[in-house]
Amino acid sequence: MFGSSMIEVAIGVIFIYLSLSLVCTAANELIASLTKWRAKTLAEGIRNLLQYDKGMEHQLYNHPLVRGLYRKGKMPSYIPSRTFAIALMDIVIPHHDPENPDRSRTLDKIRDVVGRLTDDRISKDLKEVLLVLMNETESNLIESGLDIKKTETALNKLRENIEIWFNNSMERVSGWYKRKIQVLTFGLALLFTCVLNVDTVSITRSLSNDSTLRAALVTIAEKSNRKSFPPADGNKANTGAAFKEFKKEIAELQQLGIPLGWNIPGSKPAGWGWLTKILGLLLTAGAASLGAPFWFDILNKFVSVRSTGKAPEETPKSPKEETKH
Template sequence: MFGSTILDAAIGIIFIYLLVSLVISAINELIAAMLKSRAKNLSQGIQALLQDPSQAGWVARLYQHPLIQSLSPPNSKPSYIPSRTFALALLDLIAPASTDGSRTLADLKAGMVNLPEPLQRTLTNLLDEAQHDVERLKTQIEIWFNNGMDRASGWYKRKTQWIQFFLGLSLVILLNIDSVHIGRALFAVNSPLRASLVESAKSFVAEPGGANKPIKDVVDAISTASLPIGWTEVPKRDQWLTIALGWLITALAVSLGAPFWFDLLNKFVNIRASGKAPEEEPKPPKEVPAPKEPGG
């Protein structure tokens, strides 16, 4: 019984963290779209890759190439560039192809002379890896680009986590989403909240969409779950420290992101669904033969 209570309480609080994380993710994506954060991060990644500190040289020329310009509306930068497109555009800037579409090794080496020295060294190493084959060089440039974009994605993810933490902290204070208070409510004896959240969590994970559910579904889930959040009364002076700790725990939890909490919730719901092995039915006590009477 106690183990079942712990599991159900864990499902309840994970479900709450998931819902809050989904709201924070939606707000973060809206801010990122308004500020064009992904496009800026990509541009910074390419700037680091081409080792162009000014962004006025080869980075600008690359973004002006027709292959790159076709990836976004006019007067805006793309938020994603395929590695093959990057390789073709860069090679075309270094050594434009002839009328028949071919590009010789001699043309390429002549064009590389005009590159900044750091970029020239990098491409010389890539050309050596490609065994001085132009077609293989395209593949090497793609690998180089993908590795650079992995690093840029790491930068973006770290920045996003900090943004999600501060967004989460703001939201949990505004809505008083206190993990300590929620935990107490979930661990209460015969808690109707615990049973309600478990059922809501089971329905939520069963629906399609995973951690990318529409915000309308998230809002509906929050409105029907009767969550123990919000400001119902002014806390007493000696309660503020515990409340602040609860806010901090919630903010740190939601900074882990919705995919983390969705996967964890799915595992816990599956564990609960698998259930315990049925207990063996008690056997009736063995009959003890009555003692024989003396002389019998």
């Protein structure tokens, strides 16, 4: 059937996208691990959060709670918000006032101490941020009907506000990191695509015209769909295993007759044919950069459609959702 053959073509192309995206993911995780991208991006985010106060940044990273997150002398790639808040408060706020222990860390006392900190202790910009957080804490306590003079209540609320401030900033940091990874993934996908001549247009044409080739590739895709893959965690051994598996799959695909590589007939078109070739390569690189989880999920769905002969049933909707339509 025409519909069945189109599904098989889609499964074949998706499997190739999945194979390529797996090795790209493994490669970018290895690069991120070797270059310490996560730790460096976190440090840049904290630097921005602390208003580029180098002294405060140094004290924070050398605080015992943060030092405990180091691994073999390497800077942490993740700091819990509570750890950050406690460390920052510990650095900025005095621990104890022997002459007035009940008011040693009340909100008024903290605001007064922070306001009097000199520029060599804390930058003007960071001081202003902390004072804003303290004013917000006071407003929160008043709105909640809580006693702003009660030390424990004030400190807990201030810590919560610092945690919220930190988490909001870390969301932006996560965005920075994802954009870096997306650019790297596309670059790697484009590199592998061009080196191996993984042309979506050419592959689709070959699968559409050859039922035997199509059936063989679908069989490989279905078997691959049931096996596990080396984790993409930046580990050199796992990355090596991923490259070994990818090399094996490419050799198997070439043996079947899938048009991969630059040594096959028609791999180097003439004239305007290069426009189609470039389009095919860009389509492959763009698709592979979407990531292995995306294509693994899509492959599962297409294999399910082919196996059952119908699309998977939609998730039942709740009565509330039904009434909206």
